[in-house]
Amino acid sequence: xxxxSPTAPAAPWCDHCGTATGAGDHAACAAARALEPxxxxxxxxxxxxxxxxxxxxxxxxVEHGEIHA
Amino acid sequence: MPEILDRARTQVLENGxxxxxxxxxxxxxxxxxxxxxxxxxxxxxxxxxxxxEVEVEGIxxxxxxxxxxxxxxxxxxxxxxxxVRSVWLDIPNLxxxxxxxxxxxxxxxxxxxxxRGPDARLMKQLREGVAAIxxxxxxxxxxxxxxxxxxxxxxxxxxxxxxYNHNLETxxxxxxxxxxxxxxxxxxxxxxxxxxxxxxxxxxGILGLGxxxxxxxxxxxxxxxxxxxxxxxxxxNPRPGTPLGDRPVVEGxxxxxxxxxxxxxxxxxxxRYAGGRELTLGDLGTRDGLLGGINAVIVGNYLTTxxxxxxxxxxxxxDLKMPVKALSATL
Ligand SMILES: [Zn+2]
Ligand SMILES: [Zn+2]
Numbered sequence: 001x002x003x004x005s006p007t008a009p010a011a012p013w014c015d016h017c018g019t020a021t022g023a024g025d026h027a028a029c030a031a032a033r034a035l036e037p038x039x040x041x042x043x044x045x046x047x048x049x050x051x052x053x054x055x056x057x058x059x060x061x062v063e064h065g066e067i068h069a
Numbered sequence: 070m071p072e073i074l075d076r077a078r079t080q081v082l083e084n085g086x087x088x089x090x091x092x093x094x095x096x097x098x099x100x101x102x103x104x105x106x107x108x109x110x111x112x113x114x115x116x117x118x119x120x121x122e123v124e125v126e127g128i129x130x131x132x133x134x135x136x137x138x139x140x141x142x143x144x145x146x147x148x149x150x151x152x153v154r155s156v157w158l159d160i161p162n163l164x165x166x167x168x169x170x171x172x173x174x175x176x177x178x179x180x181x182x183x184x185r186g187p188d189a190r191l192m193k194q195l196r197e198g199v200a201a202i203x204x205x206x207x208x209x210x211x212x213x214x215x216x217x218x219x220x221x222x223x224x225x226x227x228x229x230x231x232x233y234n235h236n237l238e239t240x241x242x243x244x245x246x247x248x249x250x251x252x253x254x255x256x257x258x259x260x261x262x263x264x265x266x267x268x269x270x271x272x273x274g275i276l277g278l279g280x281x282x283x284x285x286x287x288x289x290x291x292x293x294x295x296x297x298x299x300x301x302x303x304x305x306n307p308r309p310g311t312p313l314g315d316r317p318v319v320e321g322x323x324x325x326x327x328x329x330x331x332x333x334x335x336x337x338x339x340x341r342y343a344g345g346r347e348l349t350l351g352d353l354g355t356r357d358g359l360l361g362g363i364n365a366v367i368v369g370n371y372l373t374t375x376x377x378x379x380x381x382x383x384x385x386x387x388d389l390k391m392p393v394k395a396l397s398a399t400l
Contacts, residue, residue, distance in 0.1 A: 018152065035348070036373075047154050049156045050373070051158055052129075052133075052373055052374070053129060053169065054127040054128070054129060055369050
């Protein structure tokens, strides 16, 4: 199972709180992501449709497609 | 040794009679230095009345988000500005989730939907899902679909759902502070119908909703009166956007006190570690709880949040020499 990096350094939006990665501190977001799937698309900040499964999750942005772990 | 633990040793350990509300409150109020003794006694009670086996369960959300109810702890209510969007799980992925769960050695697979109660569409999806799981996976299916009508209870029995989860969440006196769209009594009525149907009753709740220690004791006493087959114990994981999103998490020692107290109130129940343990207790806490009255775990991920890897819990059970309850032992 390969998990995509929670929020790649270049991503404009935080996938946990949905605000700009360039503004504010997202350390708590990154910590929370250890026990949570992403909720926002890190490319367009849309809320994603997220399905958690016993051994993984999938998250779908209507514009940018699905990621999963 | 505090008087309450002496009394519990005779009453609960030897005679199998759970502590009443006042007794539970005394345990919840024990000072830190007495906590190890309380956990030790709760562990002995669990071993004496339940045995060393641990029941392992996996859960999955069949219908996530968009719930019309206002349970103040829940990220799936459509009434709060939570980032959780509405989504349905299809049957092939439901069966895959059951397979993932069975692969851990779990005997229980609970299908959960965020609804006030099931509608015809959800019952149809569940019927197809349960049949598909039963055809392909060796695991017992439980369900958690909110409040039921008698007809729906009968339908679940006929599908072969063997256990139904419906949490009271908190004590009767505090419930109106947590949920306003339905009552504690409505939940109790569903539990009564489930009990009478012959399905196993699974009913627990969440600690850390803002209830007092007295109300925690009240809750344990009310659960003991219900006498469920299983009690899942959650600790609040404050969710962004919910009315309880800013509440502090339960202190680790308070969580452990509660585990011991709930075990001493209900010596024979399956007392399950459910959500929030990772946050409240960390890795060490899982071990402390399993040595303090807990005899069941949810492994893997939860409904909208992630758990620690199932392999970590299974390794811990192996280290503790606690066998995973086998399917044959539950039938
Ligand atoms: Zn953030
Ligand atoms: Zn996107």
